[in-house]
Each structure stands twice: as structure tokens, then as C-alpha cells.
Amino acid sequence: MTILLAPMEGLLDFVLRDILTRAGGVDRCVSEFIRITDQLLPERVFTRIVPELLNGGCTLAGVPVRAQLLGSDPVCMAENAARLAALGPAGIDLNFGCPANIVNRHGGGAALLKEPDTLAAIVSAVRRAVPAHLPVSAKMRLGYHDDALAVACAQAIASGGADELVVHARTKAQAYRPPAYWERIADIRAAVAIPVVANGEIWTVDDARRCREASGCDMLMIGRGAVADPGLGRAIKASMGNGHAQVLGWPTLVPLLADFWHLICTRLDARSRPGRLKQWLNFLRRRFPEAEIAYQSLKTINDPALIDQWLAGEVQAHVAEPPSPSRLLQAA
Structure with a gap:
């Protein structure tokens, strides 16, 4: 497949x-x-x-x-x-x-x-x-x-x-x-x-x-x-027979969300960044109950500094070590 x-x-x-x-x-x-x-x-x-x-x-x-x-x-x-x-x-x-x-x-x-x-x-x-x-x-x-x-x-x-x-x-x-x-x-x-x-x-x-x-x-x-x-x-x-897949849960997804946020912060102006994160969370809440909570928490927030704080809290709550910055940040 x-x-x-x-x-x-x-x-x-x-x-x-x-x-x-x-x-x-x-x-x-x-x-x-x-x-x-x-x-x-x-x-x-x-x-x-x-x-x-x-x-x-x-x-x-x-x-x-x-x-x-x-x-x-x-x-x-x-x-x-x-x-x-x-x-x-x-x-x-x-x-x-x-x-x-x-x-x-x-x-x-x-x-x-x-x-x-x-x-x-x-x-x-x-x-x-x-x-x-x-x-x-x-x-x-x-x-x-x-x-x-x-x-x-x-x-x-x-x-x-x-x-x-x-x-x-x-x-x-x-x-x-x-x-x-x-x-x-x-x-x-x-x-x-x-x-x-x-x-x-x-x-x-x-x-x-x-x-x-x-x-x-x-x-x-x-x-x-x-x-x-x-x-x-x-x-x-x-x-379909291509091996065993471990379910991707919210703790695994949180570092990816953090990296996504870091990446869009290097490419978009400050006013556009929150919308991109909310756009993805809007899709994710179809699958993850935690994404619904996140979306509701952030839907009226447009200050990137406040989103930084929210992500830091999610990382601290769900991830043993903070994610390293994407290599694409360095290449961009």
C-alpha cells in the first residue's frame, strides 16, 4: 500500500x-x-x-x-x-x-x-x-x-x-x-x-x-x-498488512504542534499566525478531544505571545522534554 x-x-x-x-x-x-x-x-x-x-x-x-x-x-x-x-x-x-x-x-x-x-x-x-x-x-x-x-x-x-x-x-x-x-x-x-x-x-x-x-x-x-x-x-x-502502527495520541502530537507554530512564526506576519494554528486545530478536533479543548481555549486569542504560553503549558503537561526546533527553521 x-x-x-x-x-x-x-x-x-x-x-x-x-x-x-x-x-x-x-x-x-x-x-x-x-x-x-x-x-x-x-x-x-x-x-x-x-x-x-x-x-x-x-x-x-x-x-x-x-x-x-x-x-x-x-x-x-x-x-x-x-x-x-x-x-x-x-x-x-x-x-x-x-x-x-x-x-x-x-x-x-x-x-x-x-x-x-x-x-x-x-x-x-x-x-x-x-x-x-x-x-x-x-x-x-x-x-x-x-x-x-x-x-x-x-x-x-x-x-x-x-x-x-x-x-x-x-x-x-x-x-x-x-x-x-x-x-x-x-x-x-x-x-x-x-x-x-x-x-x-x-x-x-x-x-x-x-x-x-x-x-x-x-x-x-x-x-x-x-x-x-x-x-x-x-x-x-x-x-493492510504493512506492519503494526502505534496509535498517534495527543502527547505525540503536541511536539508536532509546537514545531508547526515555530515554523509558521518564521514565515508569516504576526497577525496571520494564530489563524494557521487554529485552522489545523479545527481539523484535529475531529479526531482528538484534546484538540477541541485547545481550539476552544485559543479561538479568541490572537496574541502570539499568549499562544507561546499555551504551547509551553501543553509541552510541560504532555512531553518529557521540549521539542527541538525544526531543522527547516535553520534552512529557511
């Missing part, structure tokens, strides 16, 4: 990738998208969004990161892919699934699922532009308004030369509303010769098992489920 960590714009950035890959169980990550419009981006844009490029294309836990591009012009996508490839990512991923209206209005993300020929042209141009050894993958939804073109889109992506395809088992119109239609991924798997990864609505080990049975996929991508339960990847692998 292979577990991939999903790209999630506005949530799963390099800071949270660093933290979640320390928890274990993740074999590969995909970055949040880098928007390509009509120009060749400077290298600093790629390294700002995917700073793992400065660490051999891996998180500090050693997990490979594929950098994701989003755009609709084959030539411009290819030029930027070539520049990105020179920076040493673990691969290049193409976004054909973003459901955001602002992205779709400009012809990017899931909007491209209305045009299978354009999908093939983009993948083909990118594949030709980057070295043969560098994997090129893509992520798609089942469609835009409906899933009538799901198989045609997958075949177009495969014919363009993609090495792997992630399928989020909902259309753009279905957004993130349950359920995910994993059985449609099985139809796509039967129609293409490249590896297919199942994605969508995997919150628990039982969800993962049902997704695997319905889709037939031995590779799963998890996003919000991993944010809510950082031990989910390890638990999925253990349940």
Missing part, C-alpha cells in the same frame, strides 16, 4: 507537509499548485512555494515531493516545467482538478476536463520538455458538470505521456460533498495502462479499505483525513 499526501491550496503547504511527513506513513507528497499564466516564472517562485526543492526535492523527513503546476497553455506550461525540472523536484504533477471558481473561470483546473484534447496537449508538451527520468503525473476529478467524459479525460492524460494519474472521485459540481464515487475510479483503471491513485473522502482506515475495494487501487491519496489525523497513513498501512 502506497500513501500519497494530497495538495491542498491554503492548507497543506510546505510547513504542514514537513510536520505530517514526520508523523510517518506517507510515501510521497504533491505540492500546492504553482499558477502558470502567460510568462516564464523565476526560480524564486518555485522555491518559495516548494522550498523542498532546496532539500533535494524532499521534506526534511526524507519524503519526496512532486511540484504541481496549474495552467491551460501547453507551451507556457512546458517552458515552466523545464525550468522547474532543473531545480530537482521528485517529479512534476499537473492540476486538472481544482474546483475553485476563480481558477476555472480562467480555464484552469477542473475546467480543462471539458476539453480532453487540451489535456493531452498539455501533458504531451510537458512530457517532451522535461528529462525522461523525471516522472510526470496528473490529478483530475471525474468531470466538470458530470462524469460523462471521465474515461476520455483519463485516456487523454495517459496518451499524452503521463506516468501516473490521481483521480479525485467527484466532479467539480460535487465539490467536496460526500460521498466520493470510488467505483468510477475502477472504470478509469480499466481504461488506461498507467498506475491510478484513488483520492477523495478517506478519513479513516475503514474508508481506506472501502476505497481500495471499490476502486481496485493499491495507491491512495489522503488530504483532509491526514490533516485531521496525522497518524492515518501509518494506520492504513498497518491495517
